[in-house]
Amino acid sequence: MDPDPQVDARSRSGAFASSPTVAKTGVIFESRVFWVERVEVCDRDGATRLRDVVRHPGAVTVIPVLADGRLVLIRNHRFTLRRWMVEFCAGKLEAGEDPQEAALRELEEETGYRAANIESLGGYYTSPGFCDEFMRIYRATDLTPVPTRHEIGEEIEIFTATREEIRAMIVDGTLEDGKSIAAFAKFELLFPEVTKR
Amino acid sequence: MDPDPQVDARSRSGAFASSPTVAKTGVIFESRVFWVERVEVCDRDGATRLRDVVRHPGAVTVIPVLADGRLVLIRNHRFTLRRWMVEFCAGKLEAGEDPQEAALRELEEETGYRAANIESLGGYYTSPGFCDEFMRIYRATDLTPVPTRHEIGEEIEIFTATREEIRAMIVDGTLEDGKSIAAFAKFELLFPEVTKR
Numbered sequence: 001m002d003p004d005p006q007v008d009a010r011s012r013s014g015a016f017a018s019s020p021t022v023a024k025t026g027v028i029f030e031s032r033v034f035w036v037e038r039v040e041v042c043d044r045d046g047a048t049r050l051r052d053v054v055r056h057p058g059a060v061t062v063i064p065v066l067a068d069g070r071l072v073l074i075r076n077h078r079f080t081l082r083r084w085m086v087e088f089c090a091g092k093l094e095a096g097e098d099p100q101e102a103a104l105r106e107l108e109e110e111t112g113y114r115a116a117n118i119e120s121l122g123g124y125y126t127s128p129g130f131c132d133e134f135m136r137i138y139r140a141t142d143l144t145p146v147p148t149r150h151e152i153g154e155e156i157e158i159f160t161a162t163r164e165e166i167r168a169m170i171v172d173g174t175l176e177d178g179k180s181i182a183a184f185a186k187f188e189l190l191f192p193e194v195t196k197r
Numbered sequence: 198m199d200p201d202p203q204v205d206a207r208s209r210s211g212a213f214a215s216s217p218t219v220a221k222t223g224v225i226f227e228s229r230v231f232w233v234e235r236v237e238v239c240d241r242d243g244a245t246r247l248r249d250v251v252r253h254p255g256a257v258t259v260i261p262v263l264a265d266g267r268l269v270l271i272r273n274h275r276f277t278l279r280r281w282m283v284e285f286c287a288g289k290l291e292a293g294e295d296p297q298e299a300a301l302r303e304l305e306e307e308t309g310y311r312a313a314n315i316e317s318l319g320g321y322y323t324s325p326g327f328c329d330e331f332m333r334i335y336r337a338t339d340l341t342p343v344p345t346r347h348e349i350g351e352e353i354e355i356f357t358a359t360r361e362e363i364r365a366m367i368v369d370g371t372l373e374d375g376k377s378i379a380a381f382a383k384f385e386l387l388f389p390e391v392t393k394r
């Protein structure tokens with residue numbers, strides 16, 4: 001089998017010159033947002049085993065920064081968990097959609113802010129053990145209020161918080177959304193707060 | 198329909214006295230690690246819609262702290278992404294398994310360290326938009342080397358890094374695993390580094 005072109009050289013160690021080979025064997029379940037692919041993996045014992053991967057189109061999340069430094073968050077009802085979650089606004093990518101355009105769209109729809117400036121802070125995989133969802137993080141600034149446009153099925157309330165308040169929400173468990181914790185962590189590293197800490 | 202007992206009062210706003218009601222309608226796909234449930238959601242327009250949720254048994258991740266303050270990480274080959282990922286050790290919960298026991302087990306198996314002390318740092322949902330996976334975070338200290346026991350299908354290399362090196366890996370994108378970024382962020386907030394920063 002040919003070497004896998006998707007292997008990322010940065011995180012690949014010389015100790016594993018031959019990484020496990022993966023052969024796609026097809027979609028076995030399809031839903032509206034995700035689908036499941038069964039893949040054949042040739043393990044280091046030489047045996048071939050079938051494993052299932054949840055495939056996802058990818059998503060974006062946005063950290064909206066107001067002029068006074070406060071950040072805009074939402075309380076979002078998640079039918080998956082039957083509870084309200086504190087989060088940054090986010091959404092999955094539509095087919096063929098530019099991620100930055102998606103970020104600006106979700107920001108407007110969910111929080112009612114239009115951003116004159118938006119920049120990518122990179123991204124991360126939400127749960128690479130069984131799923132390929134990649135979450136892109138954006139920082140939005142120069143915000144102007146616009147009407148929200150919540151979709152049917154979205155139950156959202158908007159609020160703002162200081163960075164210190166968000167840190168406290170991570171520590172006490174009020175903020176339990178992995179996407180928002182990871183995005184905020186990267187934002188804090190890239191843009192350290194200039195005031196006291 | 199009865200009020201949902203699973204709603205978390207902490208993050209629930211008074212503005213949404215009547216949150217969307219959810220009726221389970223059954224498992225429609227089963228895999229080894231996860232399964233998919235189709236649920237009926239009654240939206241605020243009064244209509245009932247079907248949505249699919251990936252159900253997951255939950256997982257644990259461990260931040261192992263060596264006596265000199267360095268943390269133990271792994272490079273892990275993910276068949277889902279066909280690439281190596283920098284991560285903290287982790288694993289899904291087996292049926293009926295105590296999460297803290299699972300954390301100690303994964304730590305030993307994947308990194309070759311036995312911990313005399315382990316403590317919970319809470320947890321978070323990896324991707325609550327479509328999946329209910331809850332990731333529990335542990336901090337492990339008083340580490341003693343033991344043999345690793347990598348399972349077939351696990352391709353893992355162990356290394357250590359300082360906190361500053363991990364922050365740099367988050368910033369430059371070497372660390373792209375959401376679980377590890379969120380776990381490290383909470384660890385840093387709970388246990389601020391005492392030395393220079």
